[in-house]
Amino acid sequence: MHFPTTIPVLIVGGGPVGLTLSNLLSRHGVDHLLTEARPGASRHPKARGVSARSMEIFRRCGLEDAVRGAGLPASQVFFYRGRDLVDPDFVRTGVAHDASGGDENTPSPGMICSQDALEPVLLRRARELAADRVRFGVRLLSFTQDEEGVRAVLEDRADGEQHTVRTQWLVGCDGAASTVRAGAGIGMDGPTGLGHFLSVRFEAPLGEVAADRASASYFLTPPGQGGFMAVDNDRHWIYQYPFDPDHRRGDQDLTDRKHLVNLVRTAAGIPDLEVTVRDTMIWRMDAQLASAYRSGHILLAGDAAHVIPPTGGHGMNTGVGDSDNLAWKLAAVTAGHATAALLDSYQAERRPVARQVIDLSTENARARAGYRIDDELLLTTAYRSGALAPGPDSPTRPPLDISGYHPCGDPGHRAPHTRLAGPPGISSTLDLVGPDFALITAADTPAWQQQADAAAAAGIPVTVHRLNSGRLREEHPGSFNRLCALPATGSVLVRPDGHVAWRASSPSTGPELLQALRSILTGRR
Secondary structure (H helix, E strand, O other): OOOOOEEEEEEEOOOHHHHHHHHHHHHOOOOEEEEEOOOOOOOOOOOOEEOHHHHHHHHHOOOHHHHHHHOOOHHHOOEEEEOOOOOOOOEEEOOOOOOOOOOOOOOOOOEEOOHHHHHHHHHHHHHHHOHHHEEEOEEEEEEEEOOOOEEEEEEEOOOOOEEEEEEEEEEEOOOOOOHHHHHHOOOEEOOOOOEEEEEEEEEOOOOOOOOOOOOOEEEEOOOOOOEEEEOOOOOEEEEEEEOOOOOOOOOOOOOOHHHHHHHHHHHHOOOOOOOEEEEEEEEEEOOEEEOOOEEOOEEEOHHHOEEOOOOOOOHHHHHHHHHHHHHHHHHHHHOOOOOHHHHHHHHHHHHHHHHHHHHHHHHHHHOOOOOOOOOOHHHHOEOOOOOOOOOOOOOOOOOOOOOOOOOOOOOOEEOOOOEEEOOOOOOEHHHHOOOOEEEEEOOOOHHHHHHHHHHHHOOOOEEEEEOOOOOOEEOOOOHHHHHHOOOOOOEEEEOOOOEEEEEEOOOOOOOHHHHHHHHHHHOOO
16 A cells, blocks of 8 residues: 655544544645554444534534434434433433524534444545545554654554655544654643443344433433443443442453343343343543643644543544644645644643533533533633734633633634525535635625735635625624624634634724734734
């Protein structure tokens, strides 16, 4: 198998985070190579909740419909609590958001799509966009870094051949036991062993049992232990069983199929349930954060950068957000539009988000029976870094707003969603985002286009979108400016990751937009 000898970006790790980064880099036209030691996509469901913000990112990649088709229907996104699966006194809460209304915060509400179903969707598109650049069955053996980049040694596990690849940027998306992080000498801080769990993937005819209580997750209350995760709410399921590795009972043989079947039957409350165990996985709940996200030409994303308790469903989604933040910055740097200092803003923006998500998820783990699933939490992400051009009065907020999402047009915040009528594929202001910077305005004036033309002449592409111009029409005219707290003459500059970079109340006669862009792309205010 032929390997490139030089490549702008090398991604190590082909889980959801690495595959999302590959899809986004292809969208930006960045040549890259993705390697994954596994021979194929995950066979175990692992992560399941796909948040609204992740769905918006998949929407931008043209993958929203495919991901929805691979997951549970929205009508089943509830959360069940009962002693077992047949408890007549069960409680069910938490219906999915309805995207058909007019006042929703997102056009792409979250859903349940287990990792073994999600990864193939992401992998197919990644191979469509960069066929010979997505290599499974290839592992990273070693790497060295110098001032120009990274020299990586890869092994093709099919034939044992080794290949040396020179890359400008090495991105470790290789999980909690990251080879890239260890090789870069980056440490992890935080507690480990908050819990130990056996995850049993099994088949059983539970569709009729669950018919009147179909949910995404089934949390068992005492005396029940653990919980069930629906893969299809019919025959395919996961049972999560908590255990104490230091005080395991003598009959707890977690490898014995008969014992596993009995565990599932007891938890389900059906002594004669027909159970076929497909596979198992033992995992440990940790809450750790990397001390740095960047070391020279090496960057970390996903579980390589943060290990988040699954209580809340934010772990994979935080990693998908890492990829979205990183992709456009790598594209700008490799294209020569930005200096390498822009990549320092990756850590400045994403590490505080992970810190807060870890803290929230750890609190949830301590109160497993009662924590709230917040599908829109990551919509509230607010950045502060040199990759923004905030005004002098921009307020400082925490990375996430636990009180809920409040639309805002301030720099650092995700640009608000409003419904549009436009060309095919454009039904939200979020559909105007990327791959270039987007200047969104309701003002019918050539001045904003002149500002964008000046930026383009300087080598920084900016696309101007005039709302209510004939080509585009807001469902409720003026709603975008209202949500952004802008006058009719105002405009917001939106980064390719959908976050507001700069705003102005009216166009100026000088190169104000170009100056803001240059500040953003150098990563320094």
